[in-house]
Amino acid sequence: MRISSVLLASVCALLPWNGVLSAAALPKIDFPSDSPVDLLAADYSGSNETVRGGALLLDFHAALSLRNSSQRKIRGITLLVSAQDVTPGGKGSVTITSLDVGPQDTFPVRIDLRLLRPLQASANVPVQIGLDGVLFDDLSFYGPDKLSSRRTMTLAEWEARRDRRYFKSVLASGGPERLRQEMLESLTHEADRPSLDVQVVRGGRATNFEPEKQVKFAFLRMPDSPVEPVDGMARIAGNEARAPRLEVLNRSDRAIRYLEVAWILQDRAGREFLAGSVPAELNLAPGQKSRIFEDATLKFPQLRAQPMAIEGMTGFVSSVEYADGTLWIPTRGDLESPELQRVVAPSDEEQRLAQIYRKRGLKALIAELNKF
Amino acid sequence: MTDRGAPSPSDTAYLAAQELQNRFISDNLRRIFLLIYRIVRNVDDAQDLTQEAFIKALQRQDQLKELDKAAHWLSRIASNTAIDFLRRNGKVNFCEIDTLIEPLSEPSETPEQAVLRSEHRAYLEEGLSVLTERERTALLLRDVEGLPAELVAQQMNCSKATVRSHIANARIKMKRYMERSRRTQRKPL
Amino acid sequence: MKHPAEVQLALFTGGDLGRWERWRVARHIARCAPCQNQIQALRDAGAELRELAAEMPELPNNLTWNRLSQEITGNIRVGLAAGEAIALFDKPAPSKPRLGWHAALVLLGATAIFAVAFWTSLPPQQADHLLASLKRIRTERIGTLIRAVPAATDEAMVEASSSGIEVKENGRTLSLMQPHSDGSTVSVSMEGSAGVRFVDADTGQVTTNKVYYADQ
Numbered sequence: 001m002r003i004s005s006v007l008l009a010s011v012c013a014l015l016p017w018n019g020v021l022s023a024a025a026l027p028k029i030d031f032p033s034d035s036p037v038d039l040l041a042a043d044y045s046g047s048n049e050t051v052r053g054g055a056l057l058l059d060f061h062a063a064l065s066l067r068n069s070s071q072r073k074i075r076g077i078t079l080l081v082s083a084q085d086v087t088p089g090g091k092g093s094v095t096i097t098s099l100d101v102g103p104q105d106t107f108p109v110r111i112d113l114r115l116l117r118p119l120q121a122s123a124n125v126p127v128q129i130g131l132d133g134v135l136f137d138d139l140s141f142y143g144p145d146k147l148s149s150r151r152t153m154t155l156a157e158w159e160a161r162r163d164r165r166y167f168k169s170v171l172a173s174g175g176p177e178r179l180r181q182e183m184l185e186s187l188t189h190e191a192d193r194p195s196l197d198v199q200v201v202r203g204g205r206a207t208n209f210e211p212e213k214q215v216k217f218a219f220l221r222m223p224d225s226p227v228e229p230v231d232g233m234a235r236i237a238g239n240e241a242r243a244p245r246l247e248v249l250n251r252s253d254r255a256i257r258y259l260e261v262a263w264i265l266q267d268r269a270g271r272e273f274l275a276g277s278v279p280a281e282l283n284l285a286p287g288q289k290s291r292i293f294e295d296a297t298l299k300f301p302q303l304r305a306q307p308m309a310i311e312g313m314t315g316f317v318s319s320v321e322y323a324d325g326t327l328w329i330p331t332r333g334d335l336e337s338p339e340l341q342r343v344v345a346p347s348d349e350e351q352r353l354a355q356i357y358r359k360r361g362l363k364a365l366i367a368e369l370n371k372f
Numbered sequence: 373m374t375d376r377g378a379p380s381p382s383d384t385a386y387l388a389a390q391e392l393q394n395r396f397i398s399d400n401l402r403r404i405f406l407l408i409y410r411i412v413r414n415v416d417d418a419q420d421l422t423q424e425a426f427i428k429a430l431q432r433q434d435q436l437k438e439l440d441k442a443a444h445w446l447s448r449i450a451s452n453t454a455i456d457f458l459r460r461n462g463k464v465n466f467c468e469i470d471t472l473i474e475p476l477s478e479p480s481e482t483p484e485q486a487v488l489r490s491e492h493r494a495y496l497e498e499g500l501s502v503l504t505e506r507e508r509t510a511l512l513l514r515d516v517e518g519l520p521a522e523l524v525a526q527q528m529n530c531s532k533a534t535v536r537s538h539i540a541n542a543r544i545k546m547k548r549y550m551e552r553s554r555r556t557q558r559k560p561l
Numbered sequence: 562m563k564h565p566a567e568v569q570l571a572l573f574t575g576g577d578l579g580r581w582e583r584w585r586v587a588r589h590i591a592r593c594a595p596c597q598n599q600i601q602a603l604r605d606a607g608a609e610l611r612e613l614a615a616e617m618p619e620l621p622n623n624l625t626w627n628r629l630s631q632e633i634t635g636n637i638r639v640g641l642a643a644g645e646a647i648a649l650f651d652k653p654a655p656s657k658p659r660l661g662w663h664a665a666l667v668l669l670g671a672t673a674i675f676a677v678a679f680w681t682s683l684p685p686q687q688a689d690h691l692l693a694s695l696k697r698i699r700t701e702r703i704g705t706l707i708r709a710v711p712a713a714t715d716e717a718m719v720e721a722s723s724s725g726i727e728v729k730e731n732g733r734t735l736s737l738m739q740p741h742s743d744g745s746t747v748s749v750s751m752e753g754s755a756g757v758r759f760v761d762a763d764t765g766q767v768t769t770n771k772v773y774y775a776d777q
Contacts, residue, residue, distance in 0.1 A: 087735045090719075090728030094737070095769040108764050114727075114736040147773065175383050184642045277750050298749065345746040348758065348767040355760045358635035361394055363387055397637060401630055402617075410614055415621055415629075422633055427640045497618070500610075514575065515607055516614040521577055540571040546606040547571075547599075 027062065027127035036070035036134050036142050037077065040106060051119070058115040058126055067106045073137035074101040075157050078149035079109065080132040086117045093132060093147050097156040097348045100371070151258065155319055158329050160349035166332050167353065168369050176362055183357040183365065186346055210238035217246070217263070220316035222334040226252035227259050227317050230289065236310045241265065241298045244278055246315065249289045255323035256284040261292075262318040264343050268309040274343045277318060316340070397426060400443060404450045410500070410512050411454040421457055425450040447517060451509075451527055458505055499549040503542050510538035511546070564596055565589060574603040719774050721748070721755035728755075728772040737770040 029039055046061040068074050076099055081092040094111050101107050115126055133143035135153040143149065171179045217232030227248050234244035244263065250256050262277045280292035320328040335344060346354070357365040404425060409418035429449050436445055500508060506528070513524045514535075525535040565573075565586050572578045573586045590596045617626050718729045727736035739759050746758040756771040 081735075081737070083735050086733050087728055087730045090730050090735045090772060090774050092726075092728070092735055092737045092770065092772045095771070096766050097769070098767050107766075110761060110764070110768070112738040114725075114734070114738060116734040116736075118733070147771075176386055180642060184639065187639055274748075277748070279750055345748075345758075348769070351746075351758070351760055352765070352767045355765065358639060359631050359765075361638065362390055393641075394634075397634055401633065402626070405630075405633070406614060406617070409618060415618065415624075419629065419633055423636045423640060426633075426637045430637075430641055497613070500613070511610070512614065514577075516611055536572060536577055537568075539575065539577060540568045543571040543574060543603055543606065544567055546610060547602045550606050550609065551602060 027060070027129050029064075029129045031131050035131055036068065036072075036074070036136075037066045037131065038069045039064060040067050041065040052116070054119060055116050056119055058113075058117070060111070060113040060115065060127060062109075062111040062113075062129070064109045064111070065106055066109055068101045068103055070134075070136070070142075071103050072140070073103070074134055075099050075137055075160075076133075076135035076149075076153035077109070078132040078134075078143070078147065078153060079111070080128075080130040080147060081111060081113060082128050082130075083115050083117075083126050084128060086115050086126060091147075093149065095149060095152065097153055098160050098352050151321060155327060155329060156348050158327055159347035162329065162332065163347050163350045163353070164369065164372055167350075168372075171366065171369060176366065179365070180357070180362055183354055183362075186350055186354045187358060189341065189346065210240075212237040212242075215310070215313055217244075218312065218314045220264075220314055220337065220339065222317065222330055224331070224334070225317050226250065226254070226320050226322075226328050227256065227284075229261060229315055229317060232261075232313075232315055234313060236313075238309055239299060241310055241313070243297070244313075245291065246278060246280075247289060247291050248280075248284070248317075250284040250286055252322075253286045255286065256320055257281065257323045258321040259284075259317060260319045261315050262344075264314040264316075264339070265310050266312040266314070268311050270311075272314075272339070272343050274345070278315075283323075314339070393430060396430070396442070400446055401426075404446060407447060407450055407512070407517065408454045410516070411451065411509050412457060413501075417457065421453050422450070425453045428453070448527070451513060451517070455509060455527060458509070499546055499553075502545055502549055507538045507542035507545070510535050511542035514539050515543075564593065567599070570596065570599050571603055574600055574607065719749075719753055719755045719772055721757060726755045726757050726770060726772045728774050730774065735772060737772055739770065 026044065029042065031037065031039060041064070043063040044061060045063075047059060049056060049058045051057070066077070076095065076097045078093055078095040081094060083090075092113065094109065096107075096109060099107065111129070113127065117126070131143055132147045133141055133145050133149035133153060135141055135150065135157060139154060139157065141150045141154075167179065167182065170182050212235050214233050215236045217229070217234070219229045219232070221228065228251050230247045230249050232244065232246040235242040246261055248259065248261070258279070258281050260277050260279045262274060264272050264274055266272050278292060280290075282290055282292065284290050316330075318330065322328070335341070345351075353365060353368065356368055401422070405418055405422045408421045408425065409415065412418055412421065425446070429446050432449075436442060503511065509528060510524055513519045513527060514521060519527070521532055521535055521539070524539075525532045528535060569578065569582065569586055570590075573583060576583075578586065590600060620626065620629060720727050720729065725736050725738040727734050737757075739757055748756045748758065750756075754771050754773040756769050758767065758769040760766070761768050
């Protein structure tokens with residue numbers, strides 16, 4: 001595959017008390033020649049590089065203009081963002097879902113990045129931007145898929161269709177007033193969910209000395225889920241949850257190759273948070289059981305200036321991928337349990353629709369729903 | 373794709389009402405925000421109070437007698453909201469009269485302010501900041517909103533004489549500020 | 562010739578003198594240049610004031626009026642809808658004032674006035690729920706990035722917060738920031754990734770930024 005690199009001219013803003021972005025700091029953007037998206041323009045204004053302490057801080061902003069050069073509609077795109085010389089193991093990605101980009105249409109992508117590296121910077125370009133995947137309307141996919149973006153975007157597309165169907169049915173049966181009420185509920189739920197600052201530390205090293213206790217998972221079961229969580233536990237110490245272990249059963253009649261279990265933490269004050277997810281790639285035959293565990297630790301620094309003490313955990317299956325590539329996601333009915341409502345975020349599409357309602361009103365929302 | 377079918381009469385009426393509401397908001401938003409901002413001088417507070425004022429007005433639509441008076445009626449609600457806010461939070465007594473004696477020294481200036489002074493806007497903002505809250509409120513209501521002095525007195529819940537005092541002092545202070553600035557050649561071209 | 566007091570001139574400029582006084586001052590300034598200059602200076606100040614009052618002030622945090630007006634309009638819409646939702650719970654009572662604006666007033670939290678009678682007629686969870694939600698919507702602002710210098714550490718770490726996500730490795734960091742905070746969702750995966758999902762206020766797109774750590 002011939003790789004052609006595209007380096008476009010940039011417009012760098014001159015900020016009075018910061019350094020200008022040097023030509024050497026421009027990113028390298030690589031899209032393969034058969035890529036279904038073309039890079040039309042890139043604007044890096046606002047980017048700059050400054051010395052902070054003993055390090056070099058690159059503050060990078062890119063407004064990219066991409067065009068769909070394929071014959072199909074694009075529903076999702078994931079760009080891979082890396083800084084090989086700075087964080088060789090660390091990468092970033094920018095994913096946009098719920099897109100509706102027809103052939104030859106253009107759309108914008110924003111990337112805002114910061115790199116902190118030692119003063120003796122290498123001469124190489126610090127930032128590389130590549131394409132990890134593009135998802136089309138017919139669920140076909142293009143790209144190297146190094147970040148599992150195919151699965152992520154396909155899941156998002158399934159959720160989007162589920163939720164659009166739902167809102168359209170609300171509109172059809174209850175009229176605009178009912179739709180508006182649903183939107184209001186969605187917005188208030190969104191505002192309600194506590195946000196959490198979290199660290200994931202690889203290697204599962206303990207960083208506090210609080211007494212550790214084994215805590216068993218409780219499970220929220222969904223009747224139509226193909227995977228049943230059987231057993232699970234993690235070691236809890238203060239505000240850390242270490243090495244969660246789960247046992248799951250495939251109770252469907254198809255082989256499963258991936259699943260994700262999300263877990264909800266309860267703290268001592270009785271508050272609940274969606275803490276994280278345990279993904280597992282595995283080969284699970286029908287009727288088979290399997291164990292999955294992670295060698296990692298979740299740390300919760302603080303929540304509203306109060307240290308968090310974890311008291312209990314609840315898990316539920318949030319997605320399943322069968323061996324043939326089809327997916328299972330919870331239905332809206334499944335997600336309507338009060339405990340999940342409090343904690344689980346709305347899908348990408350629901351959030352997008354709620355923002356359309358909030359910013360442009362009900363008519364705009366109805367027009368958007370009627371587009372699909 | 374399922375078709376919704378023809379909209380029912382209640383749907384159409386509902387959407388039409390929403391449209392009217394949206395128009396009312398978009399036609400008046402900037403003006404009302406500026407009015408409130410000039411009184412409370414803080415963007416975050418002005419945002420909250422603007423929201424509050426519109427919600428109050430739209431909830432009380434049935435109290436609006438004549439449609440052509442809608443803009444003024446909204447302005448009244450907005451300035452009331454702002455003044456109430458100042459009363460509750462700033463412990464401002466709107467009915468005490470300030471003296472015309474100004475501080476002997478100029479308030480000290482930060483480097484940012486020095487840079488901003490080259491902008492026309494900031495220069496005038498500084499002028500307004502020389503006024504007390506009640507002087508500024510009275511001046512804004514009288515000279516910018518164009519409310520007659522009686523109505524300004526009503527809004528601020530003071531006597532007409534007090535309000536005239538505020539207005540006179542405010543106008544004088546603004547004039548003095550401009551003269552002083554011109555003398556020290558701070559006014560931009 | 563006795564000049565009018567400065568206060569009188571100030572009132573005259575705006576047409577705030579009584580008829581008799583207005584006439585006296587007008588007669589004086591017709592023949593008094595210094596007082597005419599004063600009046601002119603006062604008029605100029607008035608014109609400048611009106612000019613200034615029509616201008617948008619400098620908005621904080623790179624906010625534009627476009628964005629701010631969208632946010633305000635959205636919150637008004639939600640506030641109205643919420644007020645009506647609460648009104649549904651109220652039993653109709655002709656003597657009581659319309660619940661609508663009371664609810665919105667209280668819920669916006671900008672005032673400390675609580676209509677006690679109102680609260681007791683509402684299911685408490687519903688009232689608290691909406692109150693908290695609207696407060697949250699009200700206080701959502703454009704995110705500003707506040708960077709703390711990362712501690713030098715050998716372990717690799719991935720961190721997610723509502724202002725950004727980052728992966729740290731050997732004292733270096735790669736961070737992805739949210740340009741505008743419009744209600745973001747933070748997610749973490751135990752395989753070593755952290756993500757933030759938000760709706761980009763400029764493009765309306767749902768964007769998910771993720772950072773990963775994978776051993777080389």
